[in-house]
Amino acid sequence: MTAHGAVTPATGHAQRARHAAERFAAVYGAAPTGLWAAPGRVNLIGEHTDYNDGFVMPLALPHTTIAAASARTDGVLRLHSGGVGGGIVELRTDALRPAPGPASEALERSRGGAQRSGGWAAYPAGVVWAMQEAGLSVGGADLHFESTVPTGAGLSSSAALEVATALALNDLHALGQQSQRLAQLAQRAENAFVGVPCGIMDQTAAACCTAGHALFLDTRDLTRRQIPFDLAGEGLRLLVVDTRVQHELGDGAYAERRAGCERGARALGVRALRDVPYAHLPEVLVELAHDPVVQALVRHIVTENHRVEEVVAHLDAGRIRAIGPLLTAGHASLRDDFAISCPELDLAVDAAREAGALGARMTGGGFGGSAIVLVEEADATEVGAAVTEAFAAAGHARPRIFEAVPGAGAHRIE
Ligand code: GAF
Numbered sequence: 001m002t003a004h005g006a007v008t009p010a011t012g013h014a015q016r017a018r019h020a021a022e023r024f025a026a027v028y029g030a031a032p033t034g035l036w037a038a039p040g041r042v043n044l045i046g047e048h049t050d051y052n053d054g055f056v057m058p059l060a061l062p063h064t065t066i067a068a069a070s071a072r073t074d075g076v077l078r079l080h081s082g083g084v085g086g087g088i089v090e091l092r093t094d095a096l097r098p099a100p101g102p103a104s105e106a107l108e109r110s111r112g113g114a115q116r117s118g119g120w121a122a123y124p125a126g127v128v129w130a131m132q133e134a135g136l137s138v139g140g141a142d143l144h145f146e147s148t149v150p151t152g153a154g155l156s157s158s159a160a161l162e163v164a165t166a167l168a169l170n171d172l173h174a175l176g177q178q179s180q181r182l183a184q185l186a187q188r189a190e191n192a193f194v195g196v197p198c199g200i201m202d203q204t205a206a207a208c209c210t211a212g213h214a215l216f217l218d219t220r221d222l223t224r225r226q227i228p229f230d231l232a233g234e235g236l237r238l239l240v241v242d243t244r245v246q247h248e249l250g251d252g253a254y255a256e257r258r259a260g261c262e263r264g265a266r267a268l269g270v271r272a273l274r275d276v277p278y279a280h281l282p283e284v285l286v287e288l289a290h291d292p293v294v295q296a297l298v299r300h301i302v303t304e305n306h307r308v309e310e311v312v313a314h315l316d317a318g319r320i321r322a323i324g325p326l327l328t329a330g331h332a333s334l335r336d337d338f339a340i341s342c343p344e345l346d347l348a349v350d351a352a353r354e355a356g357a358l359g360a361r362m363t364g365g366g367f368g369g370s371a372i373v374l375v376e377e378a379d380a381t382e383v384g385a386a387v388t389e390a391f392a393a394a395g396h397a398r399p400r401i402f403e404a405v406p407g408a409g410a411h412r413i414e
Pocket of ligand 1: 043046047048049050051198199200201202364365366
């Protein structure tokens with residue numbers, strides 16, 4: 001892929017860890033107690049189903065956020081990022097307060113306006129707040145972050161930051177929480193402290209994925225199954241096309257879709273849209289004919305849950321190639337019914353398909369961000385080139401294209 005699209009370097013983990021430790025020492029004046037990493041993700045199938053109690057199937061990227069950290073016992077939380085300028089953000093753990101509105105406002109309020117910084121620090125600060133709210137004692141910490149997860153690309157850089165923080169604090173303060181519980185605390189931080197009404201998929205992916213697998217998650221009861229996803233062994237590649245159209249979950253459109261789904265569930269008298277059987281979809285759509293917007297949202301969620309189940313069945317039977325058309329159908333549903341695609345995502349999918357991809361779809365929250373493309377290994381370079389050329393011809397910024405190899409979930413590095 002090097003000839004046609006920039007490949008984001010996701011390798012050099014040991015080198016990055018060493019660098020993070022050195023930067024921590026330079027910032028805080030002593031070596032960190034440990035280093036933890038949490039990955040970004042792509043979602044193979046099951047989009048916007050996680051706040052409808054439905055099914056999702058993310059896989060971890062090799063791109064990670066590394067947290068170098070040491071415990072403190074004086075109630076002080078210090079945060080520093082290698083990727084964002086602005087120095088150390090210093091907060092008191094007992095003064096953290098959730099607030100509605102954008103992350104930066106919540107953070108500003110929680111620290112009494114003492115220092116200014118971007119909104120990024122609200123994510124780790126929110127994790128500390130969520131842990132304390134859950135009765136866990138976090139006496140303070142010094143944290144330094146380094147990340148290779150692209151931001152604003154729909155690849156869950158926020159969840160990687162939250163989960164790296166959660167895992168570091170869990171170990172440093174011996175909190176004894178399991179990975180799924182850490183994911184829930186991270187989601188709570190994002191929902192209540194940062195103010196983004198996301199589901200549980202991204203944090204669970206960051207905390208619980210395993211290398212070589214896609215994670216089949218039932219977001220209602222949080223049962224998980226690791227499904228082998230050996231692309232290389234099958235002679236396949238999964239490409240990620242970052243359109244460079246920045247996506248932003250906090251801008252209202254995500255919350256609007258979520259509210260629409262909840263309206264649909266209420267109208268149908270079910271707890272969540274997950275409870276609408278696929279077989280009943282025709283009658284359900286007639287019942288919702290008076291509200292075409294909600295009708296389309298419901299159609300997406302019900303068919304998408306069904307697509308996840310079909311993908312699982314194919315993967316269980318060893319038919320990886322057969323999932324291609326389901327990915328493409330998922331994109332059409334997100335574009336036409338859920339209305340969260342954009343011209344760049346549609347072009348990435350169409351150009352990849354025309355160049356011979358087995359299937360392609362947008363991944364993540366939508367309104368920009370990234371697409372995934374399932375392709376024969378032998379066609380990968382050509383398909384990547386076709387997408388890049390189509391973007392150039394349409395006058396779009398050059399996309400960043402790289403390969404997704406299912407990586408490990410959050411773990412301690414040393
Ligand atoms: C974003 C959210 F954070 C997830 O919870 C999920 O809803 C996803 O969009 C759409 O599937 O990544």
